[in-house]
Amino acid sequence: MTAQAFGEILALVDRNPLTWWEYRRWGFRALVAQGKRAEAVRYAEASRDGTRNDEIPIAQPCEALLLDSGMHEEAYDRYAIAASAHAPTNLARFRELAKKYPWRQPASLLRDLIATTPGKEGKWFAAAKSAELFDEAIELARYSPRQGLDR
Helix, strand or coil: CCHHHHHHHHHHHHHCCCCCHHHHHHHHHHHHHCCCHHHHHHHHHCCCCCCHHHHHHHHHHHHHHHHHCCCHHHHHHHHHHHHHHHCCCHHHHHHHHHHHCCCCCHHHHHHHHHCCCCCCHHHHHHHHHHCCCHHHHHHHHCCCCCCCCCC
16 A cells, blocks of 8 residues: 555544544554554544543554554553453453563562452452462452351
């Protein structure tokens, strides 16, 4: 595709007065294809509608773009936690982050993830145990509901 075609895609997407990510992701892709990575991230951020519905779909391509650009710390700081929220379980979410960011300490990853679920700390027990963070796992087990003990 030529630069002109990418420009046409961007112009077409920008004609829509709505900033829905489902439309604007094509503009994001056009900017990335043109090598305008920083502009693509700004474009994606401008697509947010103020709800949580767009957090994951915007975070995932932005994180991937920053990782591909060698901007690992910025990718983690800005997008990693939100981008991992699609995972079906907390353990899967932890493993995904540990795989993408192997230089990060597992305990640090776990703390960052736990902070996203206040009041549900015990749900991270399996992730702590899997990472062999046994002290953290014991502490997290204290947050788990005591089912059947009060009968």
